[in-house]
Amino acid sequence: MADIRNNFVGIKSPNPFWLASAPPTDKAYNVIRAFKAGWGGVVWKTLGEEGPPVVNVNGPRYGAIWGADRRLLGLNNIELITDRDLFVNLREIKQVKKDWPDRAVVVSLMVPCEEHSWKAILPLVEETEADGIELNFGCPHGMSERGMGSAVGQVPEYIEMVARWCKQYTRMPVIVKLTPNITDIRYPARAAMRGGADAVSLINTITSITSVNLDSFSPEPSIDGKGSHGGYCGPAVKPIALNMVAQIARDRETHGLPISGIGGVTTWRDAAEFLALGAGNVQVCTAAMTYGFKIVQEMIEGLKNWMDEKGHANLDSIIGRATPNVTEWQHLNLNYVAKAHIDQDACIKCGRCHIACEDTSHQAITSMVDGKRHFEVIEEECVGCNLCVNVCPVENCITMDPLAPGELDRRTGKTVSPIYANWTEHPNNPMAKVAAE
Amino acid sequence: MAEGLFKEGIAAARLSPEKYADNFSDLHPPLDHHEALVESDRCYFCYDAPCMQACPTSIDIPLFIRQISTGNPIGSAKTIFDQNILGGMCARVCPTETLCEEVCVREVAEGKPVQIGRLQRYATDVAMAQNKQFYERANNTGKKVAVVGAGPAGLAAAHRLARYGHEVTVLEAREKSGGLNEYGIAAYKSTDNFAQAEVDYVTAIGGISIVNGKALGRDYALSDLTASYDAVFLGLGLTGVNALRAEGEESDGVENAVEFIAELRQARDLSALEVGRRVVVIGGGMTAIDAAVQSKLLGAEEVTICYRRGKEHMNASEFEQDLATSKGVTIRHWMQPKMVVAENGRVAGIELEYTAMAGEKLAGTGKTLRLEADQVFKAIGQSFDPASLNGSGASIAMEAGRIKVDAEGRTSLPKVWAGGDCIFGGDDLTVSGVAQGRDAAESIHLALMGG
Ligand SMILES: Cc1cc2nc3c(=O)[nH]c(=O)nc-3n(C[C@H](O)[C@H](O)[C@H](O)COP(=O)(O)OP(=O)(O)OC[C@H]3O[C@@H](n4cnc5c(N)ncnc54)[C@H](O)[C@@H]3O)c2cc1C
Ligand code: SF4
Numbered sequence: 001m002a003d004i005r006n007n008f009v010g011i012k013s014p015n016p017f018w019l020a021s022a023p024p025t026d027k028a029y030n031v032i033r034a035f036k037a038g039w040g041g042v043v044w045k046t047l048g049e050e051g052p053p054v055v056n057v058n059g060p061r062y063g064a065i066w067g068a069d070r071r072l073l074g075l076n077n078i079e080l081i082t083d084r085d086l087f088v089n090l091r092e093i094k095q096v097k098k099d100w101p102d103r104a105v106v107v108s109l110m111v112p113c114e115e116h117s118w119k120a121i122l123p124l125v126e127e128t129e130a131d132g133i134e135l136n137f138g139c140p141h142g143m144s145e146r147g148m149g150s151a152v153g154q155v156p157e158y159i160e161m162v163a164r165w166c167k168q169y170t171r172m173p174v175i176v177k178l179t180p181n182i183t184d185i186r187y188p189a190r191a192a193m194r195g196g197a198d199a200v201s202l203i204n205t206i207t208s209i210t211s212v213n214l215d216s217f218s219p220e221p222s223i224d225g226k227g228s229h230g231g232y233c234g235p236a237v238k239p240i241a242l243n244m245v246a247q248i249a250r251d252r253e254t255h256g257l258p259i260s261g262i263g264g265v266t267t268w269r270d271a272a273e274f275l276a277l278g279a280g281n282v283q284v285c286t287a288a289m290t291y292g293f294k295i296v297q298e299m300i301e302g303l304k305n306w307m308d309e310k311g312h313a314n315l316d317s318i319i320g321r322a323t324p325n326v327t328e329w330q331h332l333n334l335n336y337v338a339k340a341h342i343d344q345d346a347c348i349k350c351g352r353c354h355i356a357c358e359d360t361s362h363q364a365i366t367s368m369v370d371g372k373r374h375f376e377v378i379e380e381e382c383v384g385c386n387l388c389v390n391v392c393p394v395e396n397c398i399t400m401d402p403l404a405p406g407e408l409d410r411r412t413g414k415t416v417s418p419i420y421a422n423w424t425e426h427p428n429n430p431m432a433k434v435a436a437e
Numbered sequence: 438m439a440e441g442l443f444k445e446g447i448a449a450a451r452l453s454p455e456k457y458a459d460n461f462s463d464l465h466p467p468l469d470h471h472e473a474l475v476e477s478d479r480c481y482f483c484y485d486a487p488c489m490q491a492c493p494t495s496i497d498i499p500l501f502i503r504q505i506s507t508g509n510p511i512g513s514a515k516t517i518f519d520q521n522i523l524g525g526m527c528a529r530v531c532p533t534e535t536l537c538e539e540v541c542v543r544e545v546a547e548g549k550p551v552q553i554g555r556l557q558r559y560a561t562d563v564a565m566a567q568n569k570q571f572y573e574r575a576n577n578t579g580k581k582v583a584v585v586g587a588g589p590a591g592l593a594a595a596h597r598l599a600r601y602g603h604e605v606t607v608l609e610a611r612e613k614s615g616g617l618n619e620y621g622i623a624a625y626k627s628t629d630n631f632a633q634a635e636v637d638y639v640t641a642i643g644g645i646s647i648v649n650g651k652a653l654g655r656d657y658a659l660s661d662l663t664a665s666y667d668a669v670f671l672g673l674g675l676t677g678v679n680a681l682r683a684e685g686e687e688s689d690g691v692e693n694a695v696e697f698i699a700e701l702r703q704a705r706d707l708s709a710l711e712v713g714r715r716v717v718v719i720g721g722g723m724t725a726i727d728a729a730v731q732s733k734l735l736g737a738e739e740v741t742i743c744y745r746r747g748k749e750h751m752n753a754s755e756f757e758q759d760l761a762t763s764k765g766v767t768i769r770h771w772m773q774p775k776m777v778v779a780e781n782g783r784v785a786g787i788e789l790e791y792t793a794m795a796g797e798k799l800a801g802t803g804k805t806l807r808l809e810a811d812q813v814f815k816a817i818g819q820s821f822d823p824a825s826l827n828g829s830g831a832s833i834a835m836e837a838g839r840i841k842v843d844a845e846g847r848t849s850l851p852k853v854w855a856g857g858d859c860i861f862g863g864d865d866l867t868v869s870g871v872a873q874g875r876d877a878a879e880s881i882h883l884a885l886m887g888g
Contacts, residue, residue: 068478348546351484367485393481394546 002307003314004300006040006104008280009173009198009258011131013040013104016303016315017271017296020262020283021046021108021134021177024293026082028092032099037293038300041104043201043283046081046136047089049111049121054080054143060221063210063230074236075286076210078221078228080142081110086124094128106175110136110148113158115165122170132173135162135197137188138204140181140231150204153179156191163195175260178202178244180237185244189254200248201260201283203241205231234286238264242277249278249323266295268302275315276322330423337409337416338384338400340364340377346397349373353388353398361387379410442714442738446783446811447690449711451736457707460734464625464760465529465555473559477506479543480551487540488553493864493872494521498537502556514564515571517557522596522875523589525565525635526618527868528558529626532723534756536868565638574644575602580885583608583666585653588616589867590857591672592639593874594881598670599644601882606666607645610652616674616857618867620699623727625734654825659833663852668881671840671848671855672874675865677820681719683787685777690784694718694728694816701731713812715739717787719774720816722752728814729766740766741808745773745792745799775805777813786810821859836861846877854881 006016018041019025019034026045034042048054056079065074082089097105107130111117125133136143137153144151152158159176166174176192178185180203192200207229211220219227241263248254261279265271266287274282287295312318342353342365354365354375364381365388366374377388389398403409405418425432441451452460468476480502488498497516504513517524531537533554541550564571580603584591587609595605613619615632622632640647653659653673662669678693680686690713704710712735718725721744733740742761744751747770751758758768771792778786786809790801821839826832834841834849839861846854856873858865863873 069475348542349483349487350481350542351486352481355484373485373487 002304002312004303004307006281006315008104008260009132009175011041011104011106011173012102013281014102015040015296015300016275016281017299018042018104018106018260018281018283019288020285021136022285022289023079024285024288027084027089028096031092031096031105034288034293034296035096035100035103038296039103039293040281041106041131043106043108043134044089044093044130046108046110046139047086047121047125048081049117050086050124053083053085056080056083057223059223063220063227064234065210065236072234072286072290074208074210074232074234075289076208076221076230076232077205078141078230081108081136081139090124090128093125093130097129097131104132105130106132106134108134108136108177110139110143113147113152113162118162118165119169122166122172126170126172130172132175132198133166133170134175134177134201135166136177136204137162138177138179138202138231140179140205140207141229150179150181150207153177153188153204154182156187159188159191160195163192163197167196173198175199175201177204177262179204180240180244180263181207185247186251186254189248189251189257193254193257197257199258199260199280200254201262202248203237203244203263205233206237206240208232233264234290235264235266235270238266238270242273245274245279246277246323246326249320250326265299268299268306271299272303272306272318273322275319277326278320278323280315280319332422333420334423334426335417335419335421337403339379339382339403340384340386340388340398341401342375342377342388342398343396344376346394347375348394348397349375350393351375352391352393356387356391361385381411383411442736445714447711447713450708451712452708454708456736461624461628461707463628464623465558467562468552468555468559473505473510473556476552476556477502480506481542483542487542488537488551491540492520492537493866493869494524494527494875495872496520496524496557498553501560502551502553505556505560510560510563511567511569513560514569517561518564518571520875521868521871522593522639523618523635523867523871524557525561525638526589526622526627526632527871528554528561529631530618530622531866531868532754532757535754565634568638568641570641572596572600572642574599574642577604577644578602578885580604580667581606581665582668582670582881582885583662584670584672585662586610586616586672586674586857586859587614587636587647587649588672588674588857588870589618590674590859590870590874590877591616591670592636593871594670594672594854594856594878595645595874596639596642597875597878598881599642601878601886603644603667603882603885605645607647608651608653608657608662609647609649610655612649614647614649616672616870620702621695621724622702622867623698623731624702652825654827659826659850659853663850667852667885669853670846670874670877670881671853671859672857672870673821673825673855673859675819675821675858676825677822678815679818679820681774681777681815681817683774683776685779685784688777688779688784689782690811691777691813691815694720694724694814695819697814698724698727698731701735707735710735712737713810715808715810716741716812716814717808717810718742718814718816720744720814720818721746721750722816722818723757724819725814725816726753726757726761726766728816730761730764732812732814733764733766737812742766742768743772743774743787743789743808744768744770747771772806773801774813775801778807784810784813787813819858842877845880846873847880 021043025042061079139149143149176197261274262283354367357365482499501513501516538550544550584607618632716732716737718729772789775790776788791804840855854877857870
């Protein structure tokens with residue numbers, strides 16, 4: 001049986017599934033329910049500095065987009081950090097950690113960008129015996145207007161500075177949570193590393209407006225006819241998060257910096273993908289908010305099952321396994337030739353592959369053969385783009401089959417070369433020509 | 438005396454009042470908003486969709502379903518009505534299992550088609566509830582067209598002609614319009630007086646006047662119409678009934694299934710309708726099924742359909758057959774009526790002969806079986822009654838007993854078009870009548886405006 005115990009910057013948990021800092025981790029009641037359901041750890045909902053707590057809006061905080069059958073694909077929120085008293089939170093954290101010593105309890109923090117603020121809160125958290133802290137430099141709404149959250153996360157110098165203060169004033173591991181609302185995620189990650197952070201976690205939510213009410217012309221969620229941008233999360237953001245995780249994992253400077261992967265993790269499969277791209281564990285929020293805490297059971301069993309099937313003994317044998325396979329476009333092998341192939345037994349003849357290719361791509365799929373409705377790839381035209389695979393409603397009905405070296409590519413009339421060749425050496429590349437001269 | 442279900446002979450009030458209401462409620466209850474959204478999400482928006490090819494009126498089904506899924510049922514209804522102005526009735530009565538839904542790729546793939554008929558009903562119900570009218574009459578062309586018969590074919594033709602600005606007079610023999618929508622379709626397919634509501638919806642475009650109680654051949658002749666109108670469309674349906682050709686056919690209790698259904702459809706109080714305790718229905722089509730099922734729903738204890746060929750030869754779809762058996766109707770195959778057994782001039786039973794294929798031909802085997810019965814319904818097909826056409830100057834060309842038309846619906850007589858059940862080569866479905874009426878109207882319009 002695969003061992004999925006997790007050790008993330010020294011913080012141990014029975015599995016790599018943590019709940020992200022968010023409503024599900026706002027108080028002891030929720031967190032205890034989560035631990036009972038099997039979650040490996042939590043990042044407690046972000047605490048602010050001592051004093052009157054923040055207030056939230058009293059109307060809708062969430063907006064969403066849906067797929068078929070109202071399956072929630074993306075969620076956005078305008079909720080702020082915890083609106084409960086700091087000391088109530090701290091007392092609960094301490095008790096929960098005491099009662100659940102085998103689970104990870106990390107505390108998310110967001111205080112003004114001043115040294116004394118951080119210096120003041122860190123000992124209070126340390127006293128709870130929590131396992132670590134996560135610096136919330138991510139929230140794109142509300143707090144950012146007050147110079148916190150993503151307002152810090154968008155300035156690498158601030159990240160470095162605050163990370164350094166934290167390392168200076170606490171023995172706890174420091175995880176810096178990054179905002180995706182920047183142009184290149186590697187800069188804030190490098191800054192966190194320079195500041196001495198033990199790890200980064202990403203992504204926080206993406207600045208967004210989910211929809212507009214077409215009767216009132218108010219953005220949703222609407223508060224008295226007005227809306228404000230929120231933070232977007234859920235399955236829809238996973239591809240963005242995966243790329244950012246991979247960028248940090250591959251970067252020469254940040255390579256090896258532990259990453260807690262966040263962004264749309266909904267199933268064991270999503271989690272495995274984050275791990276494969278270099279995340280040391282994952283954090284989940286939207287899936288729990290959609291389906292409840294029980295989903296972690298599917299994640300745990302699914303991950304173990306896959307690891308057993310593939311012979312992966314523990315998490316270390318999968319973490320980062322896909323990272324080396326992420327490369328720049330210019331290094332992709334241009335001598336790799338694939339052609340779509342339609343399994344006629346699986347084909348249900350909906351014709352979507354045909355019309356997608358016909359209208360928008362390469363006119364490489366038939367719709368009629370000998371007067372009969374029949375969908376077949378015309379190899380002379382197929383560029384192997386994969387669009388048909390993606391629009392086909394039947395899984396594995398259309399596959400992309402690579403041509404073996406020596407085989408004829410009927411589109412170009414050339415045989416497939418066995419030699420790896422990429423753009424950097426391609427005759428059409430002006431830079432390559434220069435190099436050759 | 439035996440009460441209710443067990444009353445001997447032909448009797449009324451076999452059931453409690455609530456039971457009648459329950460038995461004759463909607464066969465397929467309408468989809469609610471949520472169900473319609475979930476169902477519409479199942480459509481793959483196929484290219485050159487097979488369902489669209491299978492629909493006799495060629496409704497753009499993927500488009501109308503997508504419009505439902507995007508919260509635009511009104512636009513969806515327009516997509517439907519553009520091709521089929523009786524889309525509301527078709528949604529209720531089309532044997533979708535042998536039309537659009539039979540070829541749905543999800544039927545082929547998973548045995549569960551997108552429920553096209555019910556989605557069509559959802560969209561058309563929304564539009565009709567708001568009496569949303571999509572079409573305006575074009576400027577009056579000054580051309581006058583007579584439509585004979587206010588059934589699906591006649592109504593579809595009238596609507597399309599009115600859209601083009603022609604002045605349409607519909608001459609209908611019966612008191613009510615709608616044809617078999619009003620008098621023939623099973624009661625549980627068209628509830629709440631839908632057929633009349635639809636007639637009103639269709640004629641609301643204006644330029645259509647329906648005159649009821651005016652029968653061709655009785656009150657006027659075809660030559661009168663061709664003399665006073667620019668064009669004539671015949672949508673006469675089928676008024677003749679095929680005979681059993683069995684001894685004793687004239688006994689009391691041997692009835693015509695179509696008449697029985699018409700009476701049922703017009704009944705204000707179903708409990709006043711009489712039905713036998715033991716009913717035998719002879720036939721294998723939709724009429725046989727409807728007569729049998731509705732007899733059962735009226736409280737007949739034993740209902741048996743006897744069909745002279747096998748299950749696979751029945752005109753009624755598999756769904757219809759299953760519906761009948763689920764209501765407790767027995768379907769027996771390979772037997773034909775030989776003699777109606779009468780006592781004192783009243784039906785007491787029926788003698789049937791087993792049949793088999795003798796080479797290519799169906800033949801009696803000589804072996805017989807006797808079933809007890811106090812009511813026998815004939816449902817062995819209807820025929821076109823050409824008597825109404827008598828009196829036309831030249832006679833109209835016929836084929837196999839029905840009116841012969843070309844691809845556009847033109848008969849052999851100039852100025853005369855025909856469509857629906859009365860023409861040769863159709864499949865006797867409401868939706869086909871609509872398609873033929875609509876297409877004949879297009880042809881009429883071309884002829885009137887071209888000349
Ligand atoms: C019992 C039964 C059940 C059926 N169930 C279904 C079903 O579930 N689904 C389906 O798709 N189809 C069904 N059908 C078939 C369908 O009803 C017909 O195909 C359709 O009604 C044909 O339309 P039409 O306009 O050609 O004829 P009709 O509906 O028969 O209309 C003809 C009209 O012409 C009038 N008329 C006739 N003669 C004259 C005259 N001389 N002068 C003036 N007016 C005249 C009639 O009164 C009638 O109003 C059923 C038929 C029957 C009998
Ligand atoms: S009219 Fe009938 S056959 Fe055509 S789409 Fe509607 S239900 Fe299907």
